[in-house]
Amino acid sequence: MLRVGIGYDSHRLMEGRTLIIGAVEIPFEKGLAGHSDGDVLIHAIIDSLLGATGKEDIGVHFPDTDQTWKDAASLELLRYILRMLRSEGWDILNVDCVLIAERPKLRPFISQMVEKLQGVGLKRINIKAKTNEGMGFIGRGEGIAAIAVSLISRQADI
16 A cells, blocks of 8 residues: 655744754754744655645644643654554655755755654655745745655555
8 A cells, every 4th residue: 555645834934043954953043933843844744744644734743732842853753753653554665855945055954854864764765955936935035844745655454
């Protein structure tokens, strides 16, 4: 049984926060607002995995009303989801992602992001970085977004 899921996340840039994307700290004057560390890439990946398995979305599993997850490292949220899915027999075959940001330039950090994500078990992951050509909230430098698509498999129940 093969399943595909898509995930999207965006967060506003704000002063006083560290910019963390793909579990990598990126030098920049602003960071992403969020209940956790605001890691848009990992949040999009989590939503794509949850979507593929029919398990709603990240907000259901890690609600912003639960102080347990306040300022949590999103890499830990991903580890939690991966353990849950693997315990149910799911295998993550591939994850493809797009980061959308005007600034900072993210391409120099992609290999570090891939390494971090492979370290938690996403063996086949691809990350691309794009700008929004000056359009919209991303183009104005107000936020960053990410899109992820996951392909997963599980032996069908007979």
